[in-house]
Amino acid sequence: MVAPMNQPESRPEPQDDLTHEPASGSLSARARAAVAPQSPYLAGLNPEQRAAVEATEGPVLVLAGAGTGKTRVLTTRIAHLIATGKARPFDILAVTFTNKAAREMRERVAALIGPVAEGMQWLGTFHSIGTKILRRHAELVGLRSDFTILGTDDQLRLMKQVIEAEGIDEKRWPARQLASLIDGWKNRGLGPAQIPAGEAGAFAQGKGGKLYTAYQDRLKVLNAVDFGDLLLECLRLWREHPDILQQYQNRFRYMLVDEYQDTNVAQYLWLRLLAQARKNLCCVGDDDQSIYGWRGAEVDNILRFDHDFPGATVIRLERNYRSTGHILAAASFLIAKNQGRLGKTLRTEDEPGEKVTITGAWDSEDEARLICEEIEALHAKRHPLSEIAILVRISAQMREIEERLVTLGVPYRVIGGPRFYERAEIRDALAYLRVVNQPADDLAFERIVNVPKRGLGDATVQVLHNHARAARVPLTEAARFIVETDELKPKPRGALRDLLISFGRWAKLSETMTQSDLAQMVLEESGYTDMWQKDKSADAAGRLENLKELVRSMEEFPDLQSFLEHVSLVMEANETDTSERVSLMTLHAAKGLEFNTVFLPGWEEGLFPNQRALDESGRAGLEEERRLAHVGLTRARRMAKIYFASNRRIHGLWNSTVPSRFIDDLPEASVEIVEAPANFSQGGFGGSRFDRMAPFSGSSYQTPGWQRAQAHRAQTESGSTFARGGERRGPMLIEGELVAKSTGAASTFAVGGRVLHSKFGPGTVEAVDGNKLTVEFDKAGRKMVLDSFVERLG
DNA sequence: CTATTCTATATATCA
DNA sequence: TATAGAATAG
Incomplete structure (x- = not known):
C-alpha cells in the first residue's frame, strides 16, 4: 500500500480564479517530485499498463480489452499525476459515464494516494461536470444559475405542449418521436440553427426544426435544460466566449476519459475544445464493447482517435486477467467476425478451464427451468450465488426466469430497472x-x-x-x-x-x-x-x-x-447489497461487471441479434449486437453457459425460433453441446404446457445452428474446420440467408400443401424458401416457420 | 370528474 | 401477455 502523500491541495483552491496558474512547474513542486517515494503504486502493473500510466504528455489512447485492468490504469494514472507533482487533484479532469463509475474511481484513487483524492473536484460524469460549468456561467447562455434539469418525462410533457401549441395533431406526430429526433440532434452537437437542411423537415411536414427552436425557447423561459443541453450549452458557451474556454483549457492540465467508445459527437466536441490547448488527453476504451450506438455513441470516435489527435500514442491492453482460456477464446473468435474494429487479441495465462456450454430448450419456460436447476446444482456444490449472473438481451426475458427463481426459492436481485x-x-x-x-x-x-x-x-x-x-x-x-x-x-x-x-x-x-x-x-x-x-x-x-x-x-x-x-x-438507489443472491440483468447493465458463472439465455435469431437492431441499423446493428454477445461472454470468469429455446412467446404470441447466428460464430474447440435432460417435461407438472401438444418433441434439435453445433462436436477430434459465413458481404439480407441455407436439403414441402404445427395448428403453405416455410395458419395467421416444425397433413 | 373499458404497442440506458 | 393512454360510460 502506498503511504498517503502530503500534497499542497490542503490549500483551498481559489474558487473564482480559473486562470490561476498552477504551481506544479514551480521549484517546490519539482523538488517534491524528486523526493517522491519509488512510486510503489506502479508495482504490479504489467509493461503495457505501466506505459499507459507513464505516458502523461500528449494524446493517448488506451485500448483496453475486457478484463485487462482498465480501471486500474486510469486510477493509477491519476495517482501518478498527483504523486509526481505534475498536477494537483483539481487540475485533472476525469470524465466517466455513470456516477457509479465516478464514485468507484474516486475511491480507488483514494486507496492509492490517500484522502488527497477528495480534492478532485473535476472527477465526474459528463453531465455533472457540464452542470457545474453551466451554473458558473448560466447568464451567458440565457439561464439563471438555479436552472432546473428536466428528466425524461418532463421533457416529454414539454414537447407535447410545444407540438400542440403549433397546432399539430399529437397523435399523428407523437412527442416521443420528436424527443428522439431532438435527442439525436443534441447527441450530434447540433443546436436548432445547425440542423442540416435535409433533416429539419423530418417531423410533421417540415416542422421539425421549428419545433426544436420552440422547445429550446420554452426551456429558456422555464429556466430549464434537458440532459443534452448540459453538454450542448457548454459548447455554445465556449464557442461564443473564447476567453472562458481558455480559462478551462488552462484549468485542466490533464484530462482522462473512461469508456471512450461510448462518447457521442457532442461529448467528442466538448473534449476536443478542452484538449486543444494542452493536448494532454487520455482516452480509455474498447471498441469491442461499444454497445450504445442506439443512443448516439459513435464508435468512430475511438476508431478515429489518432486521426483526430495527431501524434497520439496508442497502447493496447490485451492481457486478460479475468477469464479462463476457453471463455476468452470463444469471445475473441466471435468478435473477430466484426469488420469495423481496431483489432485486439486477448490473451490469458490462465488455464483453459471449462468449455462454453450451449444448451437447447424446447421453449422459454423450459429454458428458465434448466437454468434454475443448474443454479441450484451449483449452489449445492457451494458455488456462491453472488457469483452467478443471468444476462438477458431484453428485460421482457426476465419475467419467466424470475418466476422460476421464485418458485424454487432461489434468492435473486434484478440489477438495473428504473432508476430511483x-x-x-x-x-x-x-x-x-x-x-x-x-x-x-x-x-x-x-x-x-x-x-x-x-x-x-x-x-x-x-x-x-x-x-x-x-x-x-x-x-x-x-x-x-x-x-x-x-x-x-x-x-x-x-x-x-x-x-x-x-x-x-x-x-x-x-x-x-x-x-x-x-x-x-x-x-x-x-x-x-x-x-x-x-x-x-x-x-x-x-x-x-x-x-x-x-x-x-x-x-x-x-x-x-x-x-x-x-x-x-446524483441520486441512485443504494445498491450496496452484497448478500447471497443471483444477479439478473440485461447485457447492457452487465458491462463492467464480472462473475464466476454467467448464464446467457435467449440466443435466438430475432431476439439476439435483435431484429429491431438489424432492421434499423443493418450491418452496424448486427455488429453492435455481436459486441453485446462479446460483452456477455467476457463477464464470465470460469463458466459461460449459453441457452436457446425453440419456441418463445413474443408479445404474447408463440413463435418458433432458430438458434442465434452467434452460436455459429463460436469456435468449436471451445464449446460443448449439452443435451438437455431427456426426461424433461414428461408428465404435467413443471413441464411446458406444450409438451403434451408436441408430437415430435425432438424437433428442437433439427435447427441449423443446432445441427452445426453438433457437427462441430463430431469434428472436434479430427480438427476439421467448419464452414463459416465469412465470405459474405453486405447487410442483413445475407445474414438471413445464412440461416435458411445452412440446412443442406431443400424442403420437401410444396406450396399449397396442408401442414400441422404443434402450436399454430393447421395451415396452408404459402411459400417455400430453403428450409423456411411461410404458412398461413387457420387460427394463428401468417408465420414463417422452419419445416422441421410442421408435419405434412393429409 | 372519475371509473371503466378499450386499444395500441412492445430494445437496451445514462445522465 | 402486460401496460399505458385514450375513449367512453356513469
Whole structure:
C-alpha cells in the first residue's frame, strides 16, 4: 500500500480564479517530485499498463480489452499525476459515464494516494461536470444559475405542449418521436440553427426544426435544460466566449476519459475544445464493447482517435486477467467476425478451464427451468450465488426466469430497472418540493395538481393554462387569480384554493423547518402518502419505502435548494447489497461487471441479434449486437453457459425460433453441446404446457445452428474446420440467408400443401424458401416457420 | 370528474 | 401477455 502523500491541495483552491496558474512547474513542486517515494503504486502493473500510466504528455489512447485492468490504469494514472507533482487533484479532469463509475474511481484513487483524492473536484460524469460549468456561467447562455434539469418525462410533457401549441395533431406526430429526433440532434452537437437542411423537415411536414427552436425557447423561459443541453450549452458557451474556454483549457492540465467508445459527437466536441490547448488527453476504451450506438455513441470516435489527435500514442491492453482460456477464446473468435474494429487479441495465462456450454430448450419456460436447476446444482456444490449472473438481451426475458427463481426459492436481485429518481412516486414527491421551493415551476405543478385526485382534472388545468398564457404568468399565479373569480365550479375552486393555501404554508415553513421534516409534512398533508397507503397493489409498500428513503437521503443536504439541485444527477438507489443472491440483468447493465458463472439465455435469431437492431441499423446493428454477445461472454470468469429455446412467446404470441447466428460464430474447440435432460417435461407438472401438444418433441434439435453445433462436436477430434459465413458481404439480407441455407436439403414441402404445427395448428403453405416455410395458419395467421416444425397433413 | 373499458404497442440506458 | 393512454360510460 502506498503511504498517503502530503500534497499542497490542503490549500483551498481559489474558487473564482480559473486562470490561476498552477504551481506544479514551480521549484517546490519539482523538488517534491524528486523526493517522491519509488512510486510503489506502479508495482504490479504489467509493461503495457505501466506505459499507459507513464505516458502523461500528449494524446493517448488506451485500448483496453475486457478484463485487462482498465480501471486500474486510469486510477493509477491519476495517482501518478498527483504523486509526481505534475498536477494537483483539481487540475485533472476525469470524465466517466455513470456516477457509479465516478464514485468507484474516486475511491480507488483514494486507496492509492490517500484522502488527497477528495480534492478532485473535476472527477465526474459528463453531465455533472457540464452542470457545474453551466451554473458558473448560466447568464451567458440565457439561464439563471438555479436552472432546473428536466428528466425524461418532463421533457416529454414539454414537447407535447410545444407540438400542440403549433397546432399539430399529437397523435399523428407523437412527442416521443420528436424527443428522439431532438435527442439525436443534441447527441450530434447540433443546436436548432445547425440542423442540416435535409433533416429539419423530418417531423410533421417540415416542422421539425421549428419545433426544436420552440422547445429550446420554452426551456429558456422555464429556466430549464434537458440532459443534452448540459453538454450542448457548454459548447455554445465556449464557442461564443473564447476567453472562458481558455480559462478551462488552462484549468485542466490533464484530462482522462473512461469508456471512450461510448462518447457521442457532442461529448467528442466538448473534449476536443478542452484538449486543444494542452493536448494532454487520455482516452480509455474498447471498441469491442461499444454497445450504445442506439443512443448516439459513435464508435468512430475511438476508431478515429489518432486521426483526430495527431501524434497520439496508442497502447493496447490485451492481457486478460479475468477469464479462463476457453471463455476468452470463444469471445475473441466471435468478435473477430466484426469488420469495423481496431483489432485486439486477448490473451490469458490462465488455464483453459471449462468449455462454453450451449444448451437447447424446447421453449422459454423450459429454458428458465434448466437454468434454475443448474443454479441450484451449483449452489449445492457451494458455488456462491453472488457469483452467478443471468444476462438477458431484453428485460421482457426476465419475467419467466424470475418466476422460476421464485418458485424454487432461489434468492435473486434484478440489477438495473428504473432508476430511483425515475420512479413515479419519487418524481411526484420531488414535484411537490419543487413547487414549494419555486412556485413558478409549472411542470412540477402540473404534475401534482391532481395527484392524489382532488377533482382538478384536465378541464381545470386547461383553464389555468389559458389564463397563464394570456397573462404570461406561471400556473400557480394564474391559479391564485382564478380562485378569486367564479370561473370555476365551486368544487374544483375549493380544491384549488386549498392546494394553494397549503403550498403557501409549506413555503413559509420551509424557512424554519429542516428539509426532510418539511418533506415528510408535505407528503402527509397533501394526502400523497395516504394515496399509496390506500393502494393495495403489490408495489405500493415498496413505493412508500422509497419515499421514506427519499426523506432520509435529504438529511445529507444543507437545504432544500441544494438537495433539489443535486437530486436528479446524483441520486441512485443504494445498491450496496452484497448478500447471497443471483444477479439478473440485461447485457447492457452487465458491462463492467464480472462473475464466476454467467448464464446467457435467449440466443435466438430475432431476439439476439435483435431484429429491431438489424432492421434499423443493418450491418452496424448486427455488429453492435455481436459486441453485446462479446460483452456477455467476457463477464464470465470460469463458466459461460449459453441457452436457446425453440419456441418463445413474443408479445404474447408463440413463435418458433432458430438458434442465434452467434452460436455459429463460436469456435468449436471451445464449446460443448449439452443435451438437455431427456426426461424433461414428461408428465404435467413443471413441464411446458406444450409438451403434451408436441408430437415430435425432438424437433428442437433439427435447427441449423443446432445441427452445426453438433457437427462441430463430431469434428472436434479430427480438427476439421467448419464452414463459416465469412465470405459474405453486405447487410442483413445475407445474414438471413445464412440461416435458411445452412440446412443442406431443400424442403420437401410444396406450396399449397396442408401442414400441422404443434402450436399454430393447421395451415396452408404459402411459400417455400430453403428450409423456411411461410404458412398461413387457420387460427394463428401468417408465420414463417422452419419445416422441421410442421408435419405434412393429409 | 372519475371509473371503466378499450386499444395500441412492445430494445437496451445514462445522465 | 402486460401496460399505458385514450375513449367512453356513469
